[in-house]
Amino acid sequence: MIFMKDKVIIITGAAMGLGQAAAEYLANQGAKLSLVDYNEEELEATAKSIRDTYGTEVLTVTADVSKEEAVAGYVDKTVEVFGRIDGFYNNAGIEGKQASLVEYDLEVFKKVVDINLMGVYYGMRYVLPVMQKQGFGRIVNVASVGGIRGVINQTPYVATKHAVSGMTKNAAIEYGKDGILTNAIAPGAILTPMVAEAFKQVNPDDPKAAETEYAQRNPTRKLGLPKQVASVVSFLLSEENGYVNGQTLAIDGGESNLY
Ligand code: NAD
Known part of the structure; x- marks a missing residue:
């Protein structure tokens, strides 16, 4: 088991799905959590369940990751409460609606870009300076197999997830010198x-x-199961990961090898 005791980890999109599963996994290892989501009710329910089950410290911040001020707010709040940020699971994202490239609803397209691309960018923009000061940090951005290949009827999702993979490479080469390793995962x-x-x-x-x-x-x-993603994310967020940087790691049962 990878030891995360007292590490401070921010997770966006923590109220359900992959973010929630990672929160449970990391709490079980003793991490202190800053959980972010725009669904306040589900976020509080997740936080309560984690506190009750694992007895770990959990901060919640209700925030929309597509709003720059809200992102600055969850980063500031985390530093105010815990004093540092060891790991950042930049996970919140949406799929949008399924439609062909030409017929895609433009408002939905822009929303997918605002959340999946700008939300991930704002997160790194505000977390990286904190990690630079510490001389240590681990970031895991969430791409998708749709960040490696095309997916029919999901143009903005595929575009934004390729962008996440691209931004991950840039963060890796620009901030590796500061002790910060940035990777992405590509769940199937x-x-x-x-x-x-x-x-x-x-x-x-x-x-x-x-x-x-x-x-x-x-x-x-x-x-796949959310816990099978959480265990990989936990490794990438930990000090056990000493030299993996700038990668987009498929967690897909090998499916991406078929294409
Ligand atoms: P989900 O819909 O089950 O959970 C996403 C969570 O993010 C929800 O709690 C939601 O409220 C929150 N969220 C969405 N937009 C937000 C915003 N603007 N601000 C704050 N919170 C927001 O989704 P999931 O399956 O857990 O997906 C998590 C991430 O994994 C996404 O980036 C998704 O694209 C990616 N992903 C998932 C899969 C999969 O198979 N589940 C595959 C590839 C990639």
Whole structure:
């Protein structure tokens, strides 16, 4: 087990899905958490459950990551309460609606860009100076297999996730000298509320059939579980990771090798 005792970790999109699973995983290892989400009710429920289960310190900040002032706010609050930021899981993101490139709703397109691209950028813009002062930091940005290849009917998602991978490379080469390692993960289909919603869009009458069909295309014949992503993220956020920098790591059961 990788030791995260008293490490201060910010997680965005922490109320559910991958962010929530990472929060539980890291709390179990003794990390102090700053949990950020714009869904206040679900965020507080997640924080309460983690405090009750693991007894670890949990700060919550309700914030929309696409708003620069809100991002500056969650970073400031974390430093005010915990004094430092060891790890940053830059995870909040949305899928948007499924439609062809030409027919894509422009308002939805811009929203996906604001959250998935600008939200991830603002996060690094405000966290990196804190880590630079410390001379230490670990960042994990969340791309997707859609940041490695195309996905039919998901142009803004694919565009923004490729951008996350690109920004990760730049942060890695610009701040590696400061003891900061920045990586991205590229999850395949992991069973979270976001993916459940995607299967509903693919087959509104029978989302379970869409799920089963998708799983059959994976080398493991399974979809991934949030905890299987959390364990990899935990390693990348820890001091155990000493030399992995600027990578986009697929966590997809090997699916990306099929393309
Ligand atoms: P999810 O929808 O289950 O959870 C996302 C969380 O982020 C929610 O709690 C939501 O309230 C929060 N959030 C969304 N926009 C926000 C904003 N503007 N400000 C603050 N909080 C916001 O999604 P998930 O499946 O857990 O996805 C998490 C990340 O992983 C996303 O970036 C997603 O693109 C990426 N991803 C997921 C999968 C997957 O299979 N689940 C695959 C590839 C990439």
